[in-house]
Amino acid sequence: MKKNILILGGGQAGIYAAREIRQNDSESNIKILGEENLLPYERPPLSKDFLLDKKNEEDLYFHSSEVLKNENIDFENVSITKVDFENKKLFTKNDDVYIYDSLLIATGSENKKLSLYNNLKNDVYYLRNLEEAKTIKEKVLNKNKITIIGGGFIGLEIASSLSQLQKKVTVIEIGDQLMGRIIPKQIADLVQSTHIDYGNKIILNKQIDKITKKNANFEILLNDNSLIETDFVIAGIGSTPSVKLFENTNLNLDNGIVTNQFCETSIKNVYAAGDVSNFYHPLYERNMRLESYQHAQNHGICAGKNIAGVKTEYTSIPWMWSDQFNLNLQLTGICNDYDEIIERGNDINNGIIYFFLKNKIIRGACGLGIAGKIGRDIRITSKLSEKNTIVDKQILSDQNQKLNKLIQK
Amino acid sequence: MSEENWIEVGSTDSIEEEDLIRFDHQDKTFCVYKLTDGFYATDGICTHEAVHLEDGLVMDDEIECPMHQGIFNIKSGEALSPPACEDLKTYPVKVDNDKIFIKID
Ligand SMILES: Cc1cc2nc3c(=O)[nH]c(=O)nc-3n(C[C@H](O)[C@H](O)[C@H](O)COP(=O)(O)OP(=O)(O)OC[C@H]3O[C@@H](n4cnc5c(N)ncnc54)[C@H](O)[C@@H]3O)c2cc1C
Ligand code: FES
Numbered sequence: 263m264k265k266n267i268l269i270l271g272g273g274q275a276g277i278y279a280a281r282e283i284r285q286n287d288s289e290s291n292i293k294i295l296g297e298e299n300l301l302p303y304e305r306p307p308l309s310k311d312f313l314l315d316k317k318n319e320e321d322l323y324f325h326s327s328e329v330l331k332n333e334n335i336d337f338e339n340v341s342i343t344k345v346d347f348e349n350k351k352l353f354t355k356n357d358d359v360y361i362y363d364s365l366l367i368a369t370g371s372e373n374k375k376l377s378l379y380n381n382l383k384n385d386v387y388y389l390r391n392l393e394e395a396k397t398i399k400e401k402v403l404n405k406n407k408i409t410i411i412g413g414g415f416i417g418l419e420i421a422s423s424l425s426q427l428q429k430k431v432t433v434i435e436i437g438d439q440l441m442g443r444i445i446p447k448q449i450a451d452l453v454q455s456t457h458i459d460y461g462n463k464i465i466l467n468k469q470i471d472k473i474t475k476k477n478a479n480f481e482i483l484l485n486d487n488s489l490i491e492t493d494f495v496i497a498g499i500g501s502t503p504s505v506k507l508f509e510n511t512n513l514n515l516d517n518g519i520v521t522n523q524f525c526e527t528s529i530k531n532v533y534a535a536g537d538v539s540n541f542y543h544p545l546y547e548r549n550m551r552l553e554s555y556q557h558a559q560n561h562g563i564c565a566g567k568n569i570a571g572v573k574t575e576y577t578s579i580p581w582m583w584s585d586q587f588n589l590n591l592q593l594t595g596i597c598n599d600y601d602e603i604i605e606r607g608n609d610i611n612n613g614i615i616y617f618f619l620k621n622k623i624i625r626g627a628c629g630l631g632i633a634g635k636i637g638r639d640i641r642i643t644s645k646l647s648e649k650n651t652i653v654d655k656q657i658l659s660d661q662n663q664k665l666n667k668l669i670q671k
Numbered sequence: 672m673s674e675e676n677w678i679e680v681g682s683t684d685s686i687e688e689e690d691l692i693r694f695d696h697q698d699k700t701f702c703v704y705k706l707t708d709g710f711y712a713t714d715g716i717c718t719h720e721a722v723h724l725e726d727g728l729v730m731d732d733e734i735e736c737p738m739h740q741g742i743f744n745i746k747s748g749e750a751l752s753p754p755a756c757e758d759l760k761t762y763p764v765k766v767d768n769d770k771i772f773i774k775i776d
Contacts, residue, residue: 555739583738633720634722634723634737634738636737637727637728637737641735641740666690
């Protein structure tokens, strides 16, 4: 049956869902509604190669407009400001109406903002989209001392890029370690020493009390009364799922849009995928929300299948990466629910991995190494954790023994 | 086809099945694979960023990049999964007297 399928949000989950629907359904109308006037693009390079001028705008798009045209997928640049789930309608500010039979919500997430006095609101920069990346890139050109508030992935990746552009970078983190929300302390400490080796200053356990504008520069007062003078301030203090639109509807929200393992929300024919969804994972038997490239892609594909009537459970093992300086960090599975840790390797040049086990079964792993050195073992860990395999700890801890054997029959 | 273009990589037992070895020749790096139905060769560096595929995982007919999990078909070089989108170059391989040769143009 020919349907009207709308995808709200033109990001990574949205585009993968659209193409997957088309693979399974040649008839229905598929339209992506995106508020950025850009075809769906990759965000990871924004804090890395785009700032470093190693990639430009054209390199970021997932697909050209030709691909979308050939697959008969519409993209419309609009911002949706109201939803009416009962009558299956979406509205813009000017009351343009979009009607759907099936809706995928893929609105992603948005950066948390510092609570600041109004006169400083435009002086603190954030990074989520291409527009903001362009602004930061242009503005830092003639600045020297840069302060980054927040020692999470995005803040640290910006710190790495700006350091490579010869800026003097200070990172202020409120917690007692970097990337504290998900990365184990062992790895976070290694990342911290790398930043310090490259000349970045890392301040932990400190809060911002006040930011004062001094001519074109700023003074940042910390809660221990120390002062930091800086030319430019960027904040990366975490993000929240983009759900404001749905707050007064009967869509079930709890740290994002609650979905089951089929990407279905509490409302019939309404699905959600990517950063915005707090989805049920059958392997871990609980809900989780992930902000990662691989998840946005695979979750989008899974939602696409389900929307097209191919009932498919989402069982992907979580995986994410971060690139800082010449290091590649990767995390797979769950690294915060364990009763045993096993270490593999002790030299960043060959890669160091921590495996997290519970009841002898690998639940997750987090590793750090010179580009490429940990990927294979992290990937093998994903596969092992998927199958609940009990593995010989001696093999895990011995870098001379290849892990390939563990997944080959 | 001139004989000179065939370069000796090593003996057939230098690669385990469903695995690969890196082979450097002049200033280029290649990966040579042993799959269930024979030997194959591709460029040794990912088309996404300059990362050695020798550290990647071989699964069936695919090589997965160790950096961002871009996936390529080993036999055709086709980029199958982003962030890799540019295909990987492949090279002819022959086995002669238990020795592997690849043809570099
Ligand atoms: C700077 C940066 C670096 C990153 N680096 C990495 C990395 O190294 N590794 C990794 O694994 N992940 C990384 N990520 C995370 C990854 O990019 C995201 O998880 C992924 O983009 C999420 O995809 P999505 O489709 O859910 O949301 P998005 O890609 O954010 O797309 C959502 C889209 O919906 C639009 N939208 C929202 N509301 C509306 C509305 N009302 N009307 C119309 N349109 C709307 C938004 O404008 C946006 O374009 C990074 C993210 C950022 C921002
Ligand atoms: S370097 Fe190979 S996928 Fe990115």
